[in-house]
Amino acid sequence: MKFRLGNQAAQRDTPSEVFNWKLYWGCFVFGILGAGRGLDEGLVGGMITLQSFKNEFPLDEGSASEQANRESNITSMVQLGSIVGALLAFLLCDRLGRVRSLQVLCVLWLAGFIIVVTSYGSIGQILAGRFIAGLGIGMTVVVGPTYLAETAPRAVRGMLTNIFAGAVYLGVMIAYFSNYGASINLSNDSRSQWVAPQTAHIGFAGMILICSFTLSETPRFLTIRGKHEEATKALCRLRQLPESHPFIQAELGGMREQLEREQEATHGVSVWGKLREMFMIPANRYRFMLGLMAQVLGQWSGASAITIYANEFFGILGKSGQSETLLTTCILGVVKFSSAYLCAFFLIDFIGRRRSLYAGITIQTIAIAYVAGYVGIVGTDRLDAGNLTPAMQRGGVGAIAMIYISGVGWTMGWNSFQYLVNAEIWPLRLRALGSSITMCLHFVNQFGNTKAVPEMLLAMNSWGFFTFSCAIGLVGLIWVWFFVPELSGVSIENTDDLFSLPWYQIGRHGHKFVLNQEGARAVRPEKEESEVEEHEVAYSQRV
Structure with a gap:
């Protein structure tokens, strides 16, 4: 279909x-x-x-x-x-x-x-x-x-x-x-x-x-739940693509990266800790x-x-x-x-x-x-x-x-x-x-x-x-x-970029910023990655 x-x-x-x-x-x-x-x-x-x-x-x-x-x-x-x-x-x-x-x-x-x-x-x-x-x-x-x-x-x-x-x-x-x-x-x-x-x-x-x-x-x-092998098989069945396909690798990478980032920030946090978060x-x-x-x-x-x-x-x-x-x-x-x-x-x-x-x-x-x-x-x-x-x-x-x-x-x-x-x-x-x-x-x-x-x-x-x-x-x-921010065309994992902006910019300007970030990540050569990361840190500190 x-x-x-x-x-x-x-x-x-x-x-x-x-x-x-x-x-x-x-x-x-x-x-x-x-x-x-x-x-x-x-x-x-x-x-x-x-x-x-x-x-x-x-x-x-x-x-x-x-x-x-x-x-x-x-x-x-x-x-x-x-x-x-x-x-x-x-x-x-x-x-x-x-x-x-x-x-x-x-x-x-x-x-x-x-x-x-x-x-x-x-x-x-x-x-x-x-x-x-x-x-x-x-x-x-x-x-x-x-x-x-x-x-x-x-x-x-x-x-x-x-x-x-x-x-x-x-x-x-x-x-x-x-x-x-x-x-x-x-x-x-x-x-x-x-x-x-x-x-x-x-x-x-x-x-x-x-x-x-x-x-x-x-x-x-x-x-x-930490069942990464099962998650990979489930995603391949759902998307009807092999594990080696770049689309599958990108989606798996986005999920795992977000989860690892969250777990590092809140390791061992209880339900009450999630509420505080x-x-x-x-x-x-x-x-x-x-x-x-x-x-x-x-x-x-x-x-x-x-x-x-x-x-x-x-x-x-x-x-x-x-x-x-x-x-x-x-x-x-x-x-x-x-x-x-x-x-x-x-x-x-x-x-x-x-x-x-x-x-x-x-x-x-x-x-x-x-x-x-x-x-x-x-x-x-x-x-x-x-x-x-x-x-x-x-x-x-x-x-x-x-x-x-x-x-x-x-x-x-x-x-x-x-x-x-x-x-x-x-x-x-x-x-x-x-x-x-x-x-x-x-x-x-x-x-x-x-x-x-x-x-x-x-x-x-x-x-x-x-x-x-x-x-x-x-x-x-x-x-x-x-x-209200625009989320059309933005991956779920990249909404973190949007909400990291100052509160008064999220609704009016957040969508353009996130799409620019996603586009920049897709076209940047590997040799420029460190320079780009430094630029992003400086930008987030500035805004």
């Missing part, structure tokens, strides 16, 4: 054998993990609106605030479990490896939703099952991108890593259509109406668990800041809340009836799924991370600003009553279209970036720990967002919520301009 998409400049130095079925099969299995999060985000919002679920569980009892709290408890329990799961992923990834960690998370994911579908009227069992499933789903955001970043050649690393981000919306799309199909084909009096869509989790987790036994461990993990070394603090802010700004930009509470938002904008709102969410699922993969395959490695993020945030912010203006001008009371003039009705159609357009911006911007940057920025020995902590923060923010949105809609009204999301988008644009 000679399928080439991605960074064309980097591909010129990449042999065609590297783009083979073994690479794409492994990336498919780990990439499809993203569907776990998407399935839950899409299914749970529809599940709590299905009449069969309301018949079995007393969601409508008590005051409006009590109902909102009960609803948010159910919807957010997977996020709460995912906080723990993201931290658990660090321990398992570093001890068991990426493939064994995949198998553990699939078992947790399966067990959790088996508990959910056998709950029979017990909200406590629903919460317990969703928490256990959340442990496995929380691990996916560390295990999936880590494997993808460690196995993908740099020419297509952005594309292949974003298979995971795109799979989130494959899951969302399947979830929306499952809820819609159940609402029109299954009786409101039968619990199978809400149970049937939930079995999608069991099917995905089981399929991925079976496929995991066909995969080998990543060469970079084997290098960390993360927060005491300036370069690692900058890495952590990138991961933290990507999660905070991305999760509070409004898109995650729209995905989970899509039925309610479309109801606010004038869609009435359960089937009508569920069908409208199906269209949103198709839009997000299509745009996520179009971005992954044709955008992120061509125009770069920064430009994709700029464009995505801009589109999302403008679209949500329109919705905020429409709801603010018309008013929620009039929208609820349905007493709209023809102009208002046309404006409502535009607002629904803008919800779809905001989904395009989200998949192009924050959704791709929050996984990709986390997988690319960390040095080898801190990759599992750094990914776990930042993705733990991802779920902390998503949990807080999921819990807060029902109360925010009561306290701020819908227009206030959308206005808040716009403000976050503007802050995000400023942050990206100043702090």
Whole structure:
């Protein structure tokens, strides 16, 4: 298979054998993990609106605030479990490896939703099952991108890593259509109406668990464990090249050099020592800041809340009836799924991370600003009553279209970036720990967002919520301009060069500096090596 998409400049130095079925099969299995999060985000919002679920569980009892709290408890329990799961992923990834960690998370994911579908009227069992499933789903955001970043050649690393981000919306799309199909084909009096869509989790987790036994461990993990011979064989199988090939030797040399450099600097350091290293070394603090802010700004930009509470938002904008709102969410699922993969395959490695993020945030912010203006001008009371003039009705159609357009911006911007940057920025020995902590923060923010949105809609009204999301988008644009570096075409091992720069140069000038360094290393004659090393030391001291 000679399928080439991605960074064309980097591909010129990449042999065609590297783009083979073994690479794409492994990336498919780990990439499809993203569907776990998407399935839950899409299914749970529809599940709590299905009449069969309301018949079995007393969601409508008590005051409006009590109902909102009960609803948010159910919807957010997977996020709460995912906080723990993201931290658990660090321990398992570093001890068991990426493939064994995949198998553990699939078992947790399966067990959790088996508990959910056998709950029979017990909200406590629903919460317990969703928490256990959340442990496995929380691990996916560390295990999936880590494997993808460690196995993908740099020419297509952005594309292949974003298979995971795109799979989130494959899951969302399947979830929306499952809820819609159940609402029109299954009786409101039968619990199978809400149970049937939930079995999608069991099917995905089981399929991925079976496929995991066909995969080998990543060469970079084997290098960390000191299994250099196994790492060499694994890399040769993955790249379909002999050990003597210069591409294999260069990649092995880069992995070992980075690991040796890290081990010399931190010999005998414990987990607590790694934590100190993360927060005491300036370069690692900058890495952590990138991961933290990507999660905070991305999760509070409004898109995650729209995905989970899509039925309610479309109801606010004038869609009435359960089937009508569920069908409208199906269209949103198709839009997000299509745009996520179009971005992954044709955008992120061509125009770069920064430009994709700029464009995505801009589109999302403008679209949500329109919705905020429409709801603010018309008013929620009039929208609820349905007493709209023809102009208002046309404006409502535009607002629904803008919800779809905001989904395009989200998949192009924050959704791709929050996984990709986390997988690319960390040095080898801190990759599992750094990914776990930042993705733990991802779920902390998503949990807080999921819990807060029902109360925010009561306290701020819908227009206030959308206005808040716009403000976050503007802050995000400023942050990206100043702090986010471009990593397209840069090998993972050479990101150390970028983060060794002063903090105020990393975002604006780091990419050019690193590419110049890589190019200089490739063309320098051996007799000039000592002179060049002295120049680099002098440069680093000067900057």
